[in-house]
Structures are given as C-alpha cells and as structure tokens.
Amino acid sequence: MQPTIFFLSRCFSPIYNHRSDEYGGLAINRARILVEILKVIRKQMPELHISIKINFHDYMAGGVTPQDAQIACKALVEHGIDYIEISANGTSQTGINPMQNEAYFLDFALELKKAVNIPVILVGGHPSMENMTAILNKTPVEYFSLSRPLIREPDLPKRWQAGDLRPSTCISCNNCYGAPGKRCAYER
C-alpha cells in the first residue's frame, strides 16, 4: 500500500478529515493527533528539539484557516513544541521578485507571534538577503527557511556570507518540482 502523502496535514484539514469522533470536527480535535505525537516524543526524549511545519491555509473552500492553525499551534506550544514553521497547502508561489513580493507567509507569522512565545520560522519567497534582514530588524520573526533558492544555488548562504549579496537567481518557476531529482531545471 502506498503511504498517504502529507498524512498529518490531511488529518488536520477538514477537506480530508471527515471523522466524527474526538479526532475530527473542530480544529482542536483535528490537531489532537499532532499533540499526541508530540507528547509521546517528548516523553521518550525530553531533551529532543521538536519543531513542526504546519499549514496556515488550504486555499480551498472548507479547508484549514489561519484561525484553525492558531488553535493547533497554541495547543502544541502548551505541550512543549520548540519551533513552528509556517506553511500552506500547495503553495510555492511563482513570480517572486526581490523586494517586491517576497515572504508571502509573513502575515501568518506575525499573527502567530502575537499568540505564542516560541520562535517562528518563516518559509516562502526569500530570494534576497536584503528582505530577510529587513524582516529580522523590523518584526519578531527570528528564523527563515529557504527551499527553491537553495535548489537553484546550494552555495547561496556561502555567497552571501562572502559579501556577494545579490539575490538568488531562482526565478520561482517551480519547474524543479517535475525535474529529475528535484534539481533546478536550468543551467547555472
């Protein structure tokens, strides 16, 4: 049998989770499996750093909402999650331009930071060091997660560290998703 992809995301989404018991219905119920997994891991390995990447939106009618995600995140924080990374269903947005429309999940992160006192990791649309630096300096967001810019240029942090602060040359086209090995579809 093939494993269900994004199984836990589907448990949390009312689009996929139609249970009528304590694991379905309200957001706190749909988050129950996440909390229970966290509790078991925490009990077995009290010192382990545990983080979660969680959808703040399904972008589909009847799906996960930011309010649902806030409820889940608060429950996870109560039970000792260390970090939370913001994400959303099916979203690697295209057409990202440096200093124009970067960090497309920033609003979700800012709302979450008002509700929890643990670090929040912001993924999604970070081609430029300049914009991440501005977010670091002006908001409570402490951490960033990069994907496509690192697929395009695995040595990007090294380049930035060496002082070459030009934005990533990733054009956020998403063609790497269909490329063998999820590599960038274009020559460097």
Ligand code: SF4
């Ligand atoms: S194919 Fe290359 S340029 Fe396009 S999103 Fe992927 S890494 Fe970026």
